[in-house]
Amino acid sequence: MSAISREEVSHLAMLARIDLTPDELDRMAGQLDVILDAVATVREVAGDDVPATSHPMPLTNVTRPDEVRPSLTPEQALSGAPESEQQRFRVPRILEED
Amino acid sequence: MATELTHHTAAQLAEGLRAQQFSAVEVTRAHLNRIAEVDGDVHAYLHIAGNTALATARSVDAALAAGEQLPALAGVPIAVKDVMATQGVPTTCGSAILKGWVPPYDASVIRRIKDARMPILGKTNMDEFAMGSSTEHSAYGPTRNPWDLTRIPGGSGGGSAATLASFTAPLATGTDTGGSIRQPAAVTGTVGVKPTYGAVSRYGLVALASSLDQAGPCARTVLDAALLHEVMAGHDPMDSTSLTGQYPDVVAAARRGALGDLGGVTVGVVRELGGDGYQAGVRQRFDEAVDLLTAAGAKVVEVSCPSFTAALGAYYLILPSEASSNLAKFDAMRYGIRVYPKGVDDPTAEQVMAATREVGFGAEVKRRIILGTYALSSGYYDAYYGSAQKVRTLIQRDFAAAFEVADVLISPTSPTTAFPLGDKLDDPLSMYLQDVATIPANLAGVPGMSLPAGLAEEDGLPVGLQILAPARCDDRLYLVGAAVEAALTSRWGGALLDRAPSLDREAV
Amino acid sequence: MGASGTGETVLAYDEAMAAYDPVMGLEVHVELNTATKMFCGCPTTFGAEPNSQVCPVCLGLPGALPVLNAKGLEGAVRIGLALNCTIASWCRFARKNYFYPDMPKNFQTSQYDEPIAFDGHLDVELDDGTTFRVEIERAHMEEDTGKSSHVGGATGRIHGAEYSLVDYNRAGIPLIEIVTKPLVGAGDRAPEVARAYVSALRDLLRALGVSDVKMEQGSLRCDANVSLRKRVSDDATSSEQKAVPFGIRSETKNVNSLRSIERAVRYEITRQAARLAAGRRVVQETRHWHEDTGVTTAGREKSDAEDYRYFPEPDLVPIAPEAAWVEQLRTTLPEPPAQRRRRLQTEWGFGDLEMRDVVNAGATEAIEATVVAGASPATARKWWMGELARQANTRGLELSALAITPAQVAELQALVDAGTLNDALARQVVEGVLAGEGGPAEVVAARGLELVSDDGPLIDAVEAAIAAHADVADKVRGGKVAAVGALVGAVMKQMRGKADAARVRELLMERLTP
Known part of the structure; x- marks a missing residue:
């Protein structure tokens, strides 16, 4: 059985903000199916009693003092901008307020 | 003279520079000349920084002439993987989306290399955003294996490994998320080390999977790797996951190991990382290495790490998940290329993001982003990402148990030697299997090394031996690695790379 | 949309x-x-x-x-x-x-x-x-x-x-x-x-x-x-x-x-x-x-x-x-606002309504600081909820943004208590402070707003008023005591407000009643 449908891939691509052509959608759905099938074993290996590990080393409480460090200059900050205006990043119109 | 300088080890260069047998400018020039000569074929470099490298070299020469005390590797050139942010030098991560991006800051590890007064020759090719095991996923074309230009140099750090094997740099940096330092080292007959997670600062390294990424040294000898390891490693307050406390003396360990005595050392052979699925020539060289270790006085035992069989699955869930989030920042708003969707009047920011990411990312990157988006999405998180994190715990437990009985663990680095370019491009899963032996170390955060174990009989291509040590015990890699290297080079009557094709124009 | x-x-x-x-x-x-x-x-x-x-x-x-x-x-x-x-x-x-x-x-x-x-x-x-x-x-x-x-x-x-x-x-x-x-x-x-x-x-x-x-x-x-x-x-x-x-x-x-x-x-x-x-x-x-x-x-x-x-x-x-x-x-936490409010209300002796108005006006801190600086709670409240609230309102400011400190308000009240200022003069002092002319004492000095406490000039002004308004003075003498207000006003005008009105009235009555 197919683990992931073309429609699902399309939805995921929307979430990930990647346009995919119909061809790419088809190919990707097929490939993801194979990959998901191969990785599905992880679901059977660990029982409920096994804690999850998010960080490889057991560090805690790493903080820095509240002291100002030099910022970039606005010129440096904007140096990579595709477009800028009035010392701000110029971006295409935004559809919806967050 | 030029060839001679490019074939020196970093340790030899450092010594010669200190003794003023040659100048740093001569050394840097020799490498730039060699790059001009052979890199057209190899394509290990994406960007050459000749002028700044020479400027650094000149300042080192002036300091040496003035009798200043300089860091150990001052004047020894280095190639830097294009995943590391270098101020004023293009940094693309092998991706079209970052074409032309010039960072306004240096990665901490670049800072350290600059503080060590090492001329940076240029940026090396890599699989796009370090996703891949062949460097074929670079948007700027593949790197070729100096042993056979029709074959892959490994990946993602194929560029760095190829600079070493083609003698266009004596040292290079790498990053290793699932084997990107060690597997290229294995298939190019060079040495690569993934230090303990947190030993080298990740600040300024374009993140692939934050909880797995670790930068480390690439070199032609174990001692050279140790010398560079010492430059790269150290606490960095800019990286929350950077280790504090004592760092082991890896250079001393490499020198001690070169004496060849492994008495009192227990070496564990990991049952799950070998056997079926490993090329015959790979297995043969590995078995020989085991014999060598015994001959050097080590006690060799077999250990079992049953959860390692689930490592690949866990890795290909955790990595894409973290990557899908890390790579979200490439959206055409603040840096990188911006692509407008075709046939859309007055597109929105959202549409421009999606069009740019469609064009700017390669197929493998898109595949992993979609996979990671899936694994993190509501309804699937527990089954995929959550389960993978649990497997991670089991793998850590397996390592802990194995290190109860052994000081280091060994396995082949990669199941195969270098495969032909294009061989696995259409079969992502078989490409993923290249990392099956290297991945457990990243999941657990422990350090690992790959060093040359010889050439496979069937194809005459390099085979790598992997050594793994407990977290924070990176020195053990160098102790055991240097001993193996010493025994092998004395058996071979020289370095393995002496047998690689010269690539010289005259020789072709 | x-x-x-x-x-x-x-x-x-x-x-x-x-x-x-x-x-x-x-x-x-x-x-x-x-x-x-x-x-x-x-x-x-x-x-x-x-x-x-x-x-x-x-x-x-x-x-x-x-x-x-x-x-x-x-x-x-x-x-x-x-x-x-x-x-x-x-x-x-x-x-x-x-x-x-x-x-x-x-x-x-x-x-x-x-x-x-x-x-x-x-x-x-x-x-x-x-x-x-x-x-x-x-x-x-x-x-x-x-x-x-x-x-x-x-x-x-x-x-x-x-x-x-x-x-x-x-x-x-x-x-x-x-x-x-x-x-x-x-x-x-x-x-x-x-x-x-x-x-x-x-x-x-x-x-x-x-x-x-x-x-x-x-x-x-x-x-x-x-x-x-x-x-x-x-x-x-x-x-x-x-x-x-x-x-x-x-x-x-x-x-x-x-x-x-x-x-x-x-x-x-x-x-x-x-x-x-x-x-x-x-x-x-x-x-x-x-x-x-x-x-x-x-x-x-x-x-x-x-x-x-x-x-x-x-x-x-x-x-x-x-x-x-x-x-x-935890030891660095301030007193919880509700608890603090109840404590202050008790200490200040305000009624529930008074206290609520104070809180709603955001005047609690100002009053507290004014009391600390020496004013009585009632006078502190009178200033912050009265003249100062009015001043803030006309300027479109929060109380706390007014250019007068609680210590200055306390000082002002002390001048009133000492008889140096009457209410009208004190309000002029507030204007001066808000205009950036300095603290209350400086404004009093610079504007010459101190009450005249010497009877000499007052008596001169009282007698001048009686002479100038003989008709009114006769009415008072004839028993219409309320009419004295007009004379008081005339004296205060003559004195440019810098007189204690009660004392003026006293001096007038001494002269117009047996």
């Missing part, structure tokens, strides 16, 4: 309340007043020139990594403690993944299922002096976004704009998000409860010293979730009422004044009630509050597309606050 002016049909509030019971959830975002951002060393100064307070970290440049601001963590724990929360013994940051141009990394570093503080409460005093307990679900750490300005189009608003300009100075400023549990049982007082809660929270945060809490600058922002459920009981707190399932909620974003919170909640209640009464559904969506027209309009619909794909932030390590440190922070 609705323009700001077009509201939907609404039901009268009383009718809405007769049929429905409102449930609210309030989310307050407070910017901490740390010197640097949450995860990098960039300064947080408000109003700096665009993109001048950014670095690779808060700009989301490739390769940059976050490191937690110790002061940000401390602020979060102190807020949690002040809200009577449990402090997590171990928690992590999480990434909230969504794309938006003002968010540099396209994920927000936040906390998800492991907040630093949870399960608390804040007792809120309502206008009638009763207390409403607001249960706190959680307080968690996160970072602010950049700021977009929209160019082109008619209004400078987001809709119809041609493009936008982004300034990332605000990106990464420490935020604490404080989320209430569903507020039930407020009944028709729900809008008031919402306002009173944010007001009490603001006072608390100010007393903690962790934030500027300036709603107009956005350092304190409120989102109000409102839903309605069927009313089944006259008593909003009855168990039958509480058993009714919640309705579908709307989330009104960024309501940025206390008054607006009350209005916005009230509006949403009447809007939703109208929909429900008409047999329509309430849509689960984000809504935007329009201060000018007093309505909310629909924003983004919350759909399945909303999938933030939270996962533990691998670039930040877990936080495990040591118990001893938490207890030490």
Whole structure:
């Protein structure tokens, strides 16, 4: 059985903000199916009693003092901008307020 | 003279520079000349920084002439993987989306290399955003294996490994998320080390999977790797996951190991990382290495790490998940290329993001982003990402148990030697299997090394031996690695790379 | 997309309340007043020139990594403690993944299922002096976004704009998000409860010293979730009422004044009630509050597309606050505002109404400081709730923004008490202080406002007045004592107000009555 449908891939691509052509959608759905099938074993290996590990080393409480460090200059900050205006990043119109 | 300088080890260069047998400018020039000569074929470099490298070299020469005390590797050139942010030098991560991006800051590890007064020759090719095991996923074309230009140099750090094997740099940096330092080292007959997670600062390294990424040294000898390891490693307050406390003396360990005595050392052979699925020539060289270790006085035992069989699955869930989030920042708003969707009047920011990411990312990157988006999405998180994190715990437990009985663990680095370019491009899963032996170390955060174990009989291509040590015990890699290297080079009557094709124009 | 002016049909509030019971959830975002951002060393100064307070970290440049601001963590724990929360013994940051141009990394570093503080409460005093307990679900750490300005189009608003300009100075400023549990049982007082809660929270945060809490600058922002459920009981707190399932909620974003919170909640209640009464559904969506027209309009619909794909932030390590440190922070907490209010009311001897007016006017701190500087509570109240409130009002300022200090007010009152000034003169002194002419003593000296206490010049003026107004003087002599007022006025005018009117009257009566 197919683990992931073309429609699902399309939805995921929307979430990930990647346009995919119909061809790419088809190919990707097929490939993801194979990959998901191969990785599905992880679901059977660990029982409920096994804690999850998010960080490889057991560090805690790493903080820095509240002291100002030099910022970039606005010129440096904007140096990579595709477009800028009035010392701000110029971006295409935004559809919806967050 | 030029060839001679490019074939020196970093340790030899450092010594010669200190003794003023040659100048740093001569050394840097020799490498730039060699790059001009052979890199057209190899394509290990994406960007050459000749002028700044020479400027650094000149300042080192002036300091040496003035009798200043300089860091150990001052004047020894280095190639830097294009995943590391270098101020004023293009940094693309092998991706079209970052074409032309010039960072306004240096990665901490670049800072350290600059503080060590090492001329940076240029940026090396890599699989796009370090996703891949062949460097074929670079948007700027593949790197070729100096042993056979029709074959892959490994990946993602194929560029760095190829600079070493083609003698266009004596040292290079790498990053290793699932084997990107060690597997290229294995298939190019060079040495690569993934230090303990947190030993080298990740600040300024374009993140692939934050909880797995670790930068480390690439070199032609174990001692050279140790010398560079010492430059790269150290606490960095800019990286929350950077280790504090004592760092082991890896250079001393490499020198001690070169004496060849492994008495009192227990070496564990990991049952799950070998056997079926490993090329015959790979297995043969590995078995020989085991014999060598015994001959050097080590006690060799077999250990079992049953959860390692689930490592690949866990890795290909955790990595894409973290990557899908890390790579979200490439959206055409603040840096990188911006692509407008075709046939859309007055597109929105959202549409421009999606069009740019469609064009700017390669197929493998898109595949992993979609996979990671899936694994993190509501309804699937527990089954995929959550389960993978649990497997991670089991793998850590397996390592802990194995290190109860052994000081280091060994396995082949990669199941195969270098495969032909294009061989696995259409079969992502078989490409993923290249990392099956290297991945457990990243999941657990422990350090690992790959060093040359010889050439496979069937194809005459390099085979790598992997050594793994407990977290924070990176020195053990160098102790055991240097001993193996010493025994092998004395058996071979020289370095393995002496047998690689010269690539010289005259020789072709 | 609705323009700001077009509201939907609404039901009268009383009718809405007769049929429905409102449930609210309030989310307050407070910017901490740390010197640097949450995860990098960039300064947080408000109003700096665009993109001048950014670095690779808060700009989301490739390769940059976050490191937690110790002061940000401390602020979060102190807020949690002040809200009577449990402090997590171990928690992590999480990434909230969504794309938006003002968010540099396209994920927000936040906390998800492991907040630093949870399960608390804040007792809120309502206008009638009763207390409403607001249960706190959680307080968690996160970072602010950049700021977009929209160019082109008619209004400078987001809709119809041609493009936008982004300034990332605000990106990464420490935020604490404080989320209430569903507020039930407020009944028709729900809008008031919402306002009173944010007001009490603001006072608390100010007393903690962790934030500027300036709603107009956005350092304190409120989102109000409102839903309605069927009313089944006259008593909003009855168990039958509480058993009714919640309705579908709307989330009104960024309501940025206390008054607006009350209005916005009230509006949403009447809007939703109208929909429900008409047999329509309430849509689960984000809504935007329009201060000018007093309505909310629909924003983004919350759909399945909303999938933030939270996962533990691998670039930040877990936080495990040591118990001893938490207890030490507990000792730094200020007296809870409600408790402090009760204590001050007792100490000052104010009536309930007086005290409530003082609190509502935001005059508590000023009066307290004036009393500390030596004035009596009654006179301190008289100044701050009277002349100074009037002055603030005409200038459109908060009391605390007036250019007069509590110590100066106390000094002024001391001059009145000593007989150096009368009330009218004292008000002139206030004008002088507010005009920047110096402290009360300086203004008195510079303007020559001191009362004339020597009888000599007074007697001259009194006799001159009697001579000038002989007719009036005769009336007084003839027994019409009230007429003396006109003479007093004449003397005061002659003295340019710098006389004690009572003494003038005394001198006049000595001369006109046997």
